[in-house]
Amino acid sequence: MSETLILTPRWGTKDSHTLASYRRDGGYAALAKALAMAPSAIVDEVKASNLRGRGGAGFACGLKWTFLPKDVRPRYLTVNADESEPGTFKDRYIIEYDPHMLLEGIAIACYANDIHTAYIYIRGEFKRQAEILEVAIAEEYQAGILGPRLLGKLDFALDVHVHRGAGAYICGEESALLESLEGKKGYPRLKPPFPAVIGLYGKPTIINNVETIANVPWIVQHGGAAFAALGVGKSGGTRLFCVSGHVNRPGVYEKPVHYNLKRLIMEDCGGVLGGRQVKAVIPGGSSAPVLTGDEIDVSMEFDALKAVGTMAGSGGVIVMDDSTCMVRALSRISKFYADESCGQCTPCREGTPWMEGLLERIEHGLGVPGDVDKLAQMANNIGGQTICALGDAAAMPVQSFVKKFRAEFERHVTERRCPFGDHAWGKNQETREAVIGGVTAQV
Amino acid sequence: MxxxxxxxxxxxxxxxxxxxxxxxxxxxxxxxxxxxxxxxxxxxxxxxxxxxxxxxxxxxxxxxxxxxxxxxxxxxxxxxxxYVMFNTKPVGRHVVEICTNVSCCLTGADRIFRALKQKLGVENGGTTADGLITLREVECLGSCGTAPAMLVDEEMIEQLTLQKVEKILGSLG
Structure with missing residues (x-):
């Protein structure tokens, strides 16, 4: 298995966030190479790379770029740095450790698609990361990389701006993000039309996740085929997997996109804290259907996880040991979706707090016979009934937890209490060191 | 208009x-x-x-x-x-926002949040009687690997323990 690192090799090195350090390590050679290529040839390389969107949906990046209508200008690039899916914490480290890699990717993507304005939409809670980006962008303007002449060479103007959100998970949904960027509340738009056709300010817009765009310089440097070869089938490259919960070494691990989930947890992360057993794993952020400890010997590639009934999502792997209460965990997940539902569609607005309330009732021993069926029924009435995927995201954890841990839910009802008592979140809850791309996290 | x-x-x-x-x-x-x-x-x-x-x-x-x-x-x-980060009502001099989402609770955030509410004598969203601290439960902050996490006046503080949190709150003037 390949050990090639694309995104993390500079993490933890001295001043890795500065332009000087990025240039010393060969930064902007990819942009220089790109500017000597025909824009369409760059798009072809990205298509050949099998780069799939790292934000959650896994959509083919190169294909997305080809959806822009040929003759409408201006076009916009919007980079999604609204990283808010519970269990996901990778884009922030790209920004903290290597913001110029992201900016180089943005520059190449804009040149390839004839885009002259890019916005990085970053979640409001990432104040420090937004400041790092502002500084990095200012460095680039000063160096003449951004501005009227791209890389100081080509007669191609490019402006990149940071737009900081203000606390709303829904703004990670691409059309809600556009609404928010237009200064409105984050209500997702009906699709079609897709943003590639009618996006920001009604103009064609590409929306890519931070990690997706950060891969672009490497693809231009080494070729799409080399990137594709790191992965498998229709998924190329490496991925940042974020592991949290009851493991010995939580953190961000860059691995081939089809890396084995069990190996990641048991070998890279050093297994479960205190030598306990894995009870449940959420493989792709809290929206992804849960896997039991017996189901984790799988590839984490998009289609492979889909084949076992879950999804690779945002790469957020949450591990729960055998002392964790599944009702407690699910009730907290449901609270999240109830809190974050934007309120636009009735099934989601009304259904998510209802599920949360019912789960709280069951967790506290107040459930009555039939509640577990009712819960599953509610989830089925939300999924697929809403404008955006938040409804599905709220339904999928409920459906999967109830299906896979039904006996535990029923036990809460029949025993009229939580069998886990006051350690529903597990017997080992202590804080521990994290590994971030090969270095120990400095907090 | x-x-x-x-x-x-x-x-x-x-x-x-x-x-x-x-x-x-x-x-x-x-x-x-x-x-x-x-x-x-x-x-x-x-x-x-x-x-x-x-x-x-x-x-x-x-x-x-x-x-x-x-x-x-x-x-x-x-x-x-x-947007939850905006305050349309007055808040305390310092705003402490602790994440209680899954990864943070798996590493003890639930216990920390409960202890804080008790220590400060406030419920979720409440402000201490002296107007110094507003305490709030928030959703995932993107610090799941370095959990538990909180924001103090929008600055992220990670790998929390109860002792660490108490020390930080004690230093707020």
Missing amino acids: PNREPGSPGAVKDLPAEGVQRFDAELFPILRRYPEDRKASAMLPALRIGEHVFGYLSPPVMALAADRLGVSPARAQEVATF
């Missing part, structure tokens, strides 16, 4: 002139990031600046933001109440 040009004196009579000046000075450079006819795009930055300058988003502050961006005050209010 007529579309006023940014910089017009409308809708600001209830705010101190010095504050309005600071607000304008901070906002106007940011307007350049958006197309001329899309100034309303700066609503989130405008509200953030308003909160920073005036303490919280009172109706006159929202009206000021709306005025400068050429939209109705209702639009500013709609946005201000949609």
Whole structure:
């Protein structure tokens, strides 16, 4: 298995966030190479790379770029740095450790698609990361990389701006993000039309996740085929997997996109804290259907996880040991979706707090016979009934937890209490060191 | 609501002139990031600046933001109440926001949050009697590997323990 690192090799090195350090390590050679290529040839390389969107949906990046209508200008690039899916914490480290890699990717993507304005939409809670980006962008303007002449060479103007959100998970949904960027509340738009056709300010817009765009310089440097070869089938490259919960070494691990989930947890992360057993794993952020400890010997590639009934999502792997209460965990997940539902569609607005309330009732021993069926029924009435995927995201954890841990839910009802008592979140809850791309996290 | 040009004196009579000046000075450079006819795009930055300058988003502050961006005050209010980071009511001198989502609770956030509520004598969203600290439970902060995490006045603090949190709160003046 390949050990090639694309995104993390500079993490933890001295001043890795500065332009000087990025240039010393060969930064902007990819942009220089790109500017000597025909824009369409760059798009072809990205298509050949099998780069799939790292934000959650896994959509083919190169294909997305080809959806822009040929003759409408201006076009916009919007980079999604609204990283808010519970269990996901990778884009922030790209920004903290290597913001110029992201900016180089943005520059190449804009040149390839004839885009002259890019916005990085970053979640409001990432104040420090937004400041790092502002500084990095200012460095680039000063160096003449951004501005009227791209890389100081080509007669191609490019402006990149940071737009900081203000606390709303829904703004990670691409059309809600556009609404928010237009200064409105984050209500997702009906699709079609897709943003590639009618996006920001009604103009064609590409929306890519931070990690997706950060891969672009490497693809231009080494070729799409080399990137594709790191992965498998229709998924190329490496991925940042974020592991949290009851493991010995939580953190961000860059691995081939089809890396084995069990190996990641048991070998890279050093297994479960205190030598306990894995009870449940959420493989792709809290929206992804849960896997039991017996189901984790799988590839984490998009289609492979889909084949076992879950999804690779945002790469957020949450591990729960055998002392964790599944009702407690699910009730907290449901609270999240109830809190974050934007309120636009009735099934989601009304259904998510209802599920949360019912789960709280069951967790506290107040459930009555039939509640577990009712819960599953509610989830089925939300999924697929809403404008955006938040409804599905709220339904999928409920459906999967109830299906896979039904006996535990029923036990809460029949025993009229939580069998886990006051350690529903597990017997080992202590804080521990994290590994971030090969270095120990400095907090 | 007529579309006023940014910089017009409308809708600001209830705010101190010095504050309005600071607000304008901070906002106007940011307007350049958006197309001329899309100034309303700066609503989130405008509200953030308003909160920073005036303490919280009172109706006159929202009206000021709306005025400068050429939209109705209702639009500013709609946005201000949609996003959880904006405060439309006064808050304590320091705002402590602790994540209690799954990964944080798996590493002890639930216990820390409960202990904090008890120690500060407040419920979720409450402010201490001396007006020093507002305590709030928030959703995932993107620090799941370095959990538990919290924001203190928007600065992220990670790998929390109860002792660490108590020490930080003790240092807030």
